[in-house]
Amino acid sequence: MFRALLLLLVSAFVVHPASADDNSDDIEAIHHVVAEYVGGWREGDVDRLAAVFDVDHGHIIWRSGEGDDQSIQSVTFGEALEKRRANPGYGEPYRIEHVDVVDGYLAVVRFNVERAGKGSYIDYFTLYKSAGRWKIVTKAFTSRPGVLLSEEQ
Secondary structure: OHHHHHHHHHHHHHHOOOOOOOOHHHHHHHHHHHHHHHHHHHHOOHHHHHHHEOOOOOEEEEEEOOHHHOEEEEEEHHHHHHHOOOOOOEEEEEEEEEEEEEOOOEEEEEEEEEEOOOEEEEEEEEEEEEOOEEEEEEEEEEEEEOOOHHHOO
16 A cells, blocks of 8 residues: 555656646647647648747757767757758657756656657757747657557557
């Protein structure tokens, strides 16, 4: 019984961290940013993506290669937007797994996004709130070929 109660308390804390602030408006706004990002990427909509990226400061970061040939790659959001094209199967489905809001202006989001039944990505976004709007300032991701969201339960 004690073990079950402890597990319930721990899981409640992890899913909804205690905070002096009510950040439900921020979390809702962040969910909207992620939805706009996924939709913009799927449709190749540069304007939609530019609205959620901090284009002047942001970067996308990923690991490339295997073994000794591994390296960290990055592009600015501006560079990524110049090359953006529609990716119709991207983001169907996607799942936000965690949102951590700190002091009402910094947030980290982890979400899984499927890519046309070929596997999924795990994306981490860092967002800053400025002038009342949340913007993605970094995106780091890893690919999971052949692993679909329905298999990650």
